[in-house]
Amino acid sequence: SAVISQKPSRDICQRGTSLTIQCQVDSQVTMMFWYRQQPGQSLTLIATANQGSEATYESGFVIDKFPISRPNLTFSTLTVSNMSPEDSSIYLCSVTGTSYGYTFGSGTRLTVV
């Protein structure tokens, strides 16, 4: 299975600021995925990050709020912009595929105050 390193593991941020979350995979993968898990809830897909093209966002998520970069096949970042307390969640990245093990990163626990 692929190994995903995600950082930071947690952060406390002031409202109105932005946080960039990094996801590093030990294999070259075509697609990476970003999820949000709000407190006490399930995982919701934010977007699919493809190398060499713009990310594809799910309904309810927009690029201005969650810009994503995918500079190469092993790395991606998700930025949470202009944060409010409602953005307090766990953010996770993942890769899928029989070669990669349908693996998730350990998550970034974000608290906005």
Next chain:
Amino acid sequence: AQSVTQLDSQVPVFEEAPVELRCNYSSSVSVYLFWYVQYPNQGLQLLLKYLSGSTLVKGINGFEAEFNKSQTSFHLRKPSVHISDTAEYFCAVSEFDDKIIFGKGTRLHILP
């Protein structure tokens, strides 16, 4: 588009009793199916997956699940639960190595 329904938000069960967590999915194409577990304040761990082949899938920690195409179900079972199985369990579906869509989760509560 694919979707997942977990029929029970919480399941209480006595220790050493059997348990079944129910999951139904919807998709217009063939799918891959997953069960993930999330222990309190921990990350997501893959319990088991169905990609193809035998419809009975065995996973870690004594869990197993059965894929039933006619009923579009993928229920998770364990013959005897332990206090350490207390966790949130998520059923999920993917259309061939694409994005994974999650159900709302089932909280398994083990009673002493």
